[in-house]
Amino acid sequence: MGSVNDQPINVNEAALQRLAQAVLESRGERSQREFSALIGVAQSTVQSWENARNVPSLENIEKIAAIQGQLPEEFVAYLYGRSIGRSLPLEEQIGRMSCKQVSTLMNAIASRLATD
Numbered sequence: 001m002g003s004v005n006d007q008p009i010n011v012n013e014a015a016l017q018r019l020a021q022a023v024l025e026s027r028g029e030r031s032q033r034e035f036s037a038l039i040g041v042a043q044s045t046v047q048s049w050e051n052a053r054n055v056p057s058l059e060n061i062e063k064i065a066a067i068q069g070q071l072p073e074e075f076v077a078y079l080y081g082r083s084i085g086r087s088l089p090l091e092e093q094i095g096r097m098s099c100k101q102v103s104t105l106m107n108a109i110a111s112r113l114a115t116d
Contacts, residue, residue: 015079016052022078023049026067026108029115038107039063066101067108069093 011019023046027035032050036043039060048054056064058072065075071093094102 011055012080013052014081016055018079018081019055020050020052022068022075023064026064028112030111034111038067038104038111062098062101063104066097066105069105071096 023035027046027050030038032043032046036046039046040063041056041060045054045056049056061075062072065072068075069090070078094105097105
């Protein structure tokens with residue numbers, strides 16, 4: 001079970017597995033070290049997410065969601081196997097992101113373009 005600010009989070013195994021898959025997809029061709037630097041966490045933290053042993057903080061959920069091109073609410077709904085309704089157009093999703101989230105997304109896009 002993970003924690004956010006030392007408060008336990010009740011996360012089922014299916015959500016942990018979806019999280020692990022989402023982190024792997026978000027990381028793409030980047031190494032764990034490169035991805036951890038992009039998110040701003042230790043490499044061991046990324047490894048624990050990919051091994052479904054730990055849950056990111058809300059701040060890191062937001063960063064992963066931005067890399068995925070999702071709003072945090074959409075990403076959390078995906079993790080729990082729920083739908084929050086029709087997805088917003090990408091332009092509107094970006095318009096709702098904070099400057100920090102847009103920056104994280106842009107860094108992820110730049111990294112992805114550099115690997116192609």
